[in-house]
Amino acid sequence: EVRLVESGGGLVQPGKSLRLSCRVSGFTLKTYCMSWVRQAPGKGLQWVANLRQDGLERDYLDSVKGRFTVSRDNAGYSLYLQMNSLSGEDTAVYYCAREHCGNHYMDVWGKGTAVAVSS
Amino acid sequence: EIVLTQSPGTLSLSPGERATLSCRASQSVRGDYLAWYQQKPGQAPRLLMYGTSYRATGIADRFSGSGYGTDFTLTISRLEPEDFAVYYCQQYVSYVTFGGGTKVE
Numbered sequence: 001e002v003r004l005v006e007s008g009g010g011l012v013q014p015g016k017s018l019r020l021s022c023r024v025s026g027f028t029l030k031t032y033c034m035s036w037v038r039q040a041p042g043k044g045l046q047w048v049a050n051l052r053q054d055g056l057e058r059d060y061l062d063s064v065k066g067r068f069t070v071s072r073d074n075a076g077y078s079l080y081l082q083m084n085s086l087s088g089e090d091t092a093v094y095y096c097a098r099e100h101c102g103n104h105y106m107d108v109w110g111k112g113t114a115v116a117v118s119s
Numbered sequence: 120e121i122v123l124t125q126s127p128g129t130l131s132l133s134p135g136e137r138a139t140l141s142c143r144a145s146q147s148v149r150g151d152y153l154a155w156y157q158q159k160p161g162q163a164p165r166l167l168m169y170g171t172s173y174r175a176t177g178i179a180d181r182f183s184g185s186g187y188g189t190d191f192t193l194t195i196s197r198l199e200p201e202d203f204a205v206y207y208c209q210q211y212v213s214y215v216t217f218g219g220g221t222k223v224e
Binding site: 035037044045046047050059061095097100102103104105106107108109110111112 | 151152154156158162163164165166169170175176207209211214215216217218219220
């Protein structure tokens with residue numbers, strides 16, 4: 001069974017850092033692209049970052065470039081999102097999603113992990 | 120940045136009725152790169168359609184997608200109680216963006 005499970009969310013002060021994890025099962029990150037998508041409270045979906053299956057090519061939403069870094073472990077079963085210099089605008093539920101590398105749709109989603117940035 | 124505008128914001132219908140949801144792009148989008156998702160309260164989004172008109176695995180055939188260029192449509196032929204949710208379109212040109220959503224209530 002294909003499954004994605006996020007963890008690492010929580011309450012963090014502005015300017016601090018947090019690392020989110022996404023554990024996958026039923027497939028390996030070495031054969032799929034992956035994305036992080038967030039949803040602020042009461043708002044719509046916003047793509048944040050993705051990682052190609054080679055583990056090297058990455059792309060980011062402009063507002064997180066230089067602050068967020070997406071990566072994965074060598075075994076290919078955990079995806080990470082390192083988030084630095086957090087602000088209130090980063091408050092959201094963060095979902096990891098498996099992305100079709102060719103057509104860029106997201107066919108499997110985790111349940112999400114909530115990040116709240118507040119003093 | 121390609122902006123996707125979904126309309127209407129809210130669609131008030133009854134079970135058994137037909138729902139027509141619109142997604143308009145600020146620039147032309149390849150049909151291959153247009154997808155639709157359904158999200159229910161407290162749940163993650165679920166892929167409904169990809170490549171404009173292809174149903175994802177397990178999606179009922181009352182859901183259909185169409186469109187070309189800048190105008191795309193998701194149609195639910197006869198609403199079932201479980202279809203009342205928020206629907207998002209998504210595109211990829213240089214990066215992924217989502218529309219603002221249509222709530223079907």
